Amino acid sequence: MALHFEQSEFDARRDRLLIEMGAAKLDAMLLFAQESMYWLTGFDTFGYCFFQCLVLKADGSMVLLTRSADLRQARHTSTIDNIVLWTDRADADPTLDLRNLLNELDLLGAQIGVEYDTHGLTGFNGRRVDEQLQTFGKIKDASKIIPRLRQFKSQAEVKKAERAAQLGDDALDAALPLIKAGGDEGAILAAMQGAIFAGGGDYPANEFIIGSGADALLCRYKAGRRKLGKQDQLTLEWAGVYHHYHAPVMKTVLTGRATKRHVELFEAARDALLAVEATMMPGKTFGDVFDAHAKVMESYQLTKHRLNACGYSVGARFSPSWMDTPMFYSGNGEQIAADMTLFAHMIIMDSETETAMTLGRTYVTTDGAPRPLSRHGLDLIVQS
16 A cells, blocks of 8 residues: 555544544544545545545444546555445446445444535535435534544644645745746746656645736636746745645745835735734634734735635645635634644735735644744745
8 A cells, every 4th residue: 555644643533533423423424525535544536526435434444435447546545445336337326326335334324424515526416415315314414524633733744744845945946047037937837846746746736826917916827828027026826745735835026126016015915924923823713813914904004905814724635726624714713723734825916006915835833833834934035
């Protein structure tokens, strides 16, 4: 097996999950989130774009229902011993295979938790699961159980995040020489992703964000490339990724010289990020962190130019997004605790002057102040 953690790590995760299942009075859970399967067993695949389900019983036994294409993948990358296949064919309904499997596992009439809130279970398949199980047992939404457990990282997971951050720093080092007048966005992307691959890293769970000129104000990837001008702005959001663990970073890099507006927005972003760092510690909530960011933005009269969230938890994630929960937004009462990996981003987009400024990095929380994972500082980068 090609496991990214020791067996003892997976055993500890299983035991934590079984305690939560007991508290929720669940006889079994149906796992559809790829992150959950990876966290619990190491199962590493993008096969969740098709129907698959990991059944975990309260006695700790597991059975994976998947397609033939993922049989060897599961055997090679996970701790799962019992694998059942559903067959690709015309009018196939794998939810019927799932019902039959649950019957064989003596779960008729049982209380079963289902992970509904995941990209691994489409609305179409979710409806079919409900139809098959409506007379089978008592079904409960168990979507929040494993994401809650995954918020708290073991020391082995922190090491993965640290390595991911090193790769993210390598990516910036590879990009900076190319960020200049005439620099090609395609070459910059290639250098960044190449540095991560060369260091043993992985694809990110979503595309890197890159945009210059007016596109520097966008917060999403878009197709198309341009070359940088002598006086330009380039917004980058990327992540170092190692064994699927993400350490995102966000920066707006300038070419030529910094305009007065760029300097104003940078000072606001830096001060807001420092305020977030001072708040990101046990005893505070995710909402408190957002409020610290919003207060600084308001003091700079930038409320209408900021976003309504300023970061989120990160960890081992699969496409289509590296974003995890909880998120920093107003009123979020989730508590900050030690051993979380959190990404805070200050994003200021002034559409009136078409000026962009961003600043963000990933942290490990502690019993006190959070520890930044990037070796790069918070200075404004201006490339001549």
